[in-house]
Amino acid sequence: MFSSDGRRVIAAWIALSLVVTPLVVLLLGPSLPPGKASVQGSEQVFDNTWLMGITTPIVCLLVVFFAFTLARHRHAGGELVDGPPLRNDNQVQVLWIAITSVTVMFLAGFGTYELLQNGSGGGQGPNPIAVPNGSKLQVQVIGQQWQFTYRYPSYGGLETPQLVLPADTQIELHVTSLDVIHSFWAYELGIKADANPGVDNIAFLKTKGPGTFHVRCSELCGLWHGYMFDNGRVIPQSQFAAWVKQQQRDFAPIAKYLPAYAKTYYPDPQRRAG
Amino acid sequence: MTVARRLVGFNLLTACLLGIGGWYVGWFAAHGVVGPSLEYFGSVDFNELSIVMAYLCGVLGFLIGLGFLNYPFARLRGYPPSLREKETQGASRYFGLCTDHKVVGIQYLVGIGFFFFIGGLNAMLIRTELLRPDHQVWPAGTYLTIVGLHGTMMMGMMTSGILGPFGNYFIPILIGARRMAFPRIEALTFWLLMAGGVILETAIFFGGFPTGWTGYQPLGTQANPGIDCYYIFFALVGISMTLLGLNMIATIVTMRAPGLTWTRLPIFVWGVLSTSTLMVLAAPVLIATLSMAILDRTAQTNFFIPAQGGSTYLYENLFWVFGHPEVYVLALPGFAIVLEILPVFARKPLWGYRLAVGGLLGVSLLSFFVWQHHLFFSGINGDLRPFYMFSTELISIPTGFTFLCGMMTLWRGHIRYSVPMLFCLAWFFNFFIGGITGVFLSDTPSDVTTHGSFFSMAHFHYTIMGGLVFTFFAAIYYWVPKMTGLQLNERLAKIHFWTMFVSFNSTFGPLFAAGFMGQPRRVVTYAHGLHFINVWVSISAFVLGASMLLFLYNFVKSLVFDRVPAPADPWGSKSVEWQLPSPVPVQNFDRIPTFTGDPYGYGEAGAGPVAVPAGAPAGME
Numbered sequence: 001m002f003s004s005d006g007r008r009v010i011a012a013w014i015a016l017s018l019v020v021t022p023l024v025v026l027l028l029g030p031s032l033p034p035g036k037a038s039v040q041g042s043e044q045v046f047d048n049t050w051l052m053g054i055t056t057p058i059v060c061l062l063v064v065f066f067a068f069t070l071a072r073h074r075h076a077g078g079e080l081v082d083g084p085p086l087r088n089d090n091q092v093q094v095l096w097i098a099i100t101s102v103t104v105m106f107l108a109g110f111g112t113y114e115l116l117q118n119g120s121g122g123g124q125g126p127n128p129i130a131v132p133n134g135s136k137l138q139v140q141v142i143g144q145q146w147q148f149t150y151r152y153p154s155y156g157g158l159e160t161p162q163l164v165l166p167a168d169t170q171i172e173l174h175v176t177s178l179d180v181i182h183s184f185w186a187y188e189l190g191i192k193a194d195a196n197p198g199v200d201n202i203a204f205l206k207t208k209g210p211g212t213f214h215v216r217c218s219e220l221c222g223l224w225h226g227y228m229f230d231n232g233r234v235i236p237q238s239q240f241a242a243w244v245k246q247q248q249r250d251f252a253p254i255a256k257y258l259p260a261y262a263k264t265y266y267p268d269p270q271r272r273a274g
Numbered sequence: 275m276t277v278a279r280r281l282v283g284f285n286l287l288t289a290c291l292l293g294i295g296g297w298y299v300g301w302f303a304a305h306g307v308v309g310p311s312l313e314y315f316g317s318v319d320f321n322e323l324s325i326v327m328a329y330l331c332g333v334l335g336f337l338i339g340l341g342f343l344n345y346p347f348a349r350l351r352g353y354p355p356s357l358r359e360k361e362t363q364g365a366s367r368y369f370g371l372c373t374d375h376k377v378v379g380i381q382y383l384v385g386i387g388f389f390f391f392i393g394g395l396n397a398m399l400i401r402t403e404l405l406r407p408d409h410q411v412w413p414a415g416t417y418l419t420i421v422g423l424h425g426t427m428m429m430g431m432m433t434s435g436i437l438g439p440f441g442n443y444f445i446p447i448l449i450g451a452r453r454m455a456f457p458r459i460e461a462l463t464f465w466l467l468m469a470g471g472v473i474l475e476t477a478i479f480f481g482g483f484p485t486g487w488t489g490y491q492p493l494g495t496q497a498n499p500g501i502d503c504y505y506i507f508f509a510l511v512g513i514s515m516t517l518l519g520l521n522m523i524a525t526i527v528t529m530r531a532p533g534l535t536w537t538r539l540p541i542f543v544w545g546v547l548s549t550s551t552l553m554v555l556a557a558p559v560l561i562a563t564l565s566m567a568i569l570d571r572t573a574q575t576n577f578f579i580p581a582q583g584g585s586t587y588l589y590e591n592l593f594w595v596f597g598h599p600e601v602y603v604l605a606l607p608g609f610a611i612v613l614e615i616l617p618v619f620a621r622k623p624l625w626g627y628r629l630a631v632g633g634l635l636g637v638s639l640l641s642f643f644v645w646q647h648h649l650f651f652s653g654i655n656g657d658l659r660p661f662y663m664f665s666t667e668l669i670s671i672p673t674g675f676t677f678l679c680g681m682m683t684l685w686r687g688h689i690r691y692s693v694p695m696l697f698c699l700a701w702f703f704n705f706f707i708g709g710i711t712g713v714f715l716s717d718t719p720s721d722v723t724t725h726g727s728f729f730s731m732a733h734f735h736y737t738i739m740g741g742l743v744f745t746f747f748a749a750i751y752y753w754v755p756k757m758t759g760l761q762l763n764e765r766l767a768k769i770h771f772w773t774m775f776v777s778f779n780s781t782f783g784p785l786f787a788a789g790f791m792g793q794p795r796r797v798v799t800y801a802h803g804l805h806f807i808n809v810w811v812s813i814s815a816f817v818l819g820a821s822m823l824l825f826l827y828n829f830v831k832s833l834v835f836d837r838v839p840a841p842a843d844p845w846g847s848k849s850v851e852w853q854l855p856s857p858v859p860v861q862n863f864d865r866i867p868t869f870t871g872d873p874y875g876y877g878e879a880g881a882g883p884v885a886v887p888a889g890a891p892a893g894m895e
Contacts, residue, residue: 080621181490
């Protein structure tokens with residue numbers, strides 16, 4: 001099936017893959033994003049590490065093939081010489097299609113499994129399919145031009161300008177928008193969910209230990225999109241109750257101007273350009 | 275005197291004058307409709323309707339000035355059908371309506387090249403801003419407009435980047451025909467694009483637009499009047515794409531010479547056919563979407579305004595139903611160019627012809643079923659994500675066909691590293707990186723980080739710039755000697771290639787890391803920790819820009835000043851276009867040729883030139 005050159009390329013490919021793949025997985029794996037600040041984040045690091053492990057041998061194949069072919073089969077100069085008129089090889093075709101198909105099937109299966117596990121830190125829409133068991137702390141994320149604010153329905157619709165979450169807690173994020181499309185991206189937590197006006201986009205999150213994380217808007221939302229970022233904190237559960245009390249005191253003067261807690265809001269008056 | 279007489283008539287000058295005249299007619303007329311009184315008219319500079327109407331009437335005037343209505347009116351008045359526009363000789367053909375497909379091809383090359391450079395200049399301005407994490411070179415609104423102009427110009431104009439110049443020029447020749455099926459429509463597609471390009475740039479007079487090339491709603495509804503220029507530009511591009519695609523399909527299906535069976539078609543023709551199919555099926559969706567968006571702004575409809583019953587998802591879905599096939603409209607011609615050029619420089623037949631065709635058609639078919647991977651976290655159809663993840667990954671199988679066919683064509687060849695070949699090999703490198711990073715983007719959990727970040731931005735620059743633009747240059751270096759009859763300086767071309775290849779990778783490679791580290795797209799400011807990466811990228815981008823100037827210098831120097839005649843077949847190709855004199859005569863063939871095989875018979879005994887002249891009489895139109 002393969003010529004001696006062909007066997008040489010395949011042997012070199014396997015050897016290179018066996019050396020490089022573990023190196024990539026072990027050395028690069030731990031520094032892959034988004035980090036291990038949440039269960040979702042850890043799962044995505046695991047997922048990314050696997051993807052690195054799968055793609056590295058493919059990279060190796062191309063590297064070996066092109067290094068060999070381009071060096072060995074270069075035209076020496078002088079008169080043009082035609083190569084052998086090879087037009088097809090069914091076995092090579094079948095082998096190639098089989099390998100790519102198996103890889104694709106594996107990737108799709110793996111991705112789906114990870115998605116339905118905790119891997120999905122993404123917004124799932126109003127009717128999520130992968131719902132974790134147990135009790136969840138609901139937090140609403142409201143995008144508007146150009147900041148995010150957060151409401152805690154279980155604490156009387158308390159609204160805060162900064163996201164603070166209790167550690168080791170299952171959280172249910174409800175992402176919505178007042179005006180245009182934003183995208184709530186909590187980088188270290190492995191969370192991304194678009195904020196659409198009139199839509200309640202739900203994402204699940206299980207926090208780990210205390211720490212800080214970055215929040216950015218990742219969907220172009222107009223003039224100050226670039227400045228729509230913030231920091232959030234994960235604090236121990238014991239401190240969280242105290243933090244809530246503090247916030248309720250601090251924002252008491254303006255709390256009465258807030259609309260009642262709802263899944264979605266529309267700004268009033270409903271204005272438009274045109 | 276003669277010059278002055280030439281300026282009068284249906285040409286570009288008249289078209290521009292009528293275009294500007296039409297603009298004001300539309301503007302006044304719309305004010306007449308909207309403005310209830312003279313007081314209103316006096317106090318309002320413009321309104322949405324007046325801008326839209328002004329541009330539509332301007333385009334109409336532009337087309338009338340070029341003479342697109344002459345032929346229909348002549349037919350109505352009883353004149354016989356003819357291609358009189360084709361018979362004109364001389365340089366003035368290039369400045370007006372011409373139905374010679376070779377003239378249109380060169381018009382496309384220069385016109386698209388011009389707007390490509392403008393889009394590239396915008397990229398330089400973007401990178402200038404990102405030299406510093408927070409200091410603003412441009413005000414935030416100006417920056418967003420620059421980002422939008424760059425993206426829209428590249429995505430809109432470059433859809434015809436290969437089909438326009440090289441499809442129009444070479445498809446009739448490769449299939450042994452004397453013209454395209456619809457020569458006036460062919461010319462129309464070009465002039466619509468040119469009108470559109472100018473209209474898009476005029477957005478800066480109306481406050482620019484903040485939406486990037488996607489024009490998401492309701493941001494678009496809320497935006498400055500500049501966004502009307504974006505809508506009209508993209509709608510014109512959509513019309514141009516649809517017509518171009520229809521014309522290509524009609525030509526390839528009906529006008530092939532005797533003996534040119536489907537399995538003997540050059541692979542480039544297959545590439546054009548599959549791309550055209552995408553254009554015809556996808557671009558009308560774009561036209562409809564943008565029409566709805568324009569109605570939202572002008573006629574107070576509510577297709578996309580959630581507070582009044584519209585849906586943001588409707589726009590996102592419609593846009594990406596067009597938008598994802600669109601990116602393959604950009605990528606597929608690149609595949610075809612690579613497979614067309616590799617056999618010539620490897621001196622081997624194209625390996626696995628049927629597989630290569632299957633790959634092209636497979637990609638074009640599958641590209642209609644993946645669009646929601648742009649909306650993984652939008653909150654629409656969370657339960658359909660596994661399907662879209664699967665269909666997206668499935669596309670790598672037909673793409674893999676192209677890789678296999680290309681790699682096996684190189685295998686045991688006698689490879690010459692001429693400039694077109696270097697660009698094709700660079701395609702393998704770039705598109706492979708683009709493809710392999712696509713694995714991370716298609717995987718939904720991994721996409722949480724990469725979606726909307728610089729990672730995805732680097733990914734599509736690898737696939738589109740590394741895929742389309744590199745093959746665009748491959749095609750230029752390969753075919754321009756045939757189109758002009760003149761050689762391009764090879765030493766400068768090699769310097770251009772290496773500068774472009776190295777600086778391209780140095781620009782977009784590090785951006786994968788920037789995305790992984792959390793830099794979102796289209797931001798005017800970024801984290802201080804990413805400063806070094808961004809400075810590195812900006813400097814590389816400036817070198818990349820300089821390599822384009824080097825190309826321009828070579829192009830002008832070789833074609834205007836040096837003018838070294840090119841031999842009829844400088845590459846030793848067996849394809850039919852190289853058997854014709856350079857540049858190709860107006861009628862292409864004295865006699866319509868008969869094909870006896872495909873153009874890839876390298877190393878095969880007795881395989882002569884691909885086409886032999888048949889006994890058909892010359893001069894039939």
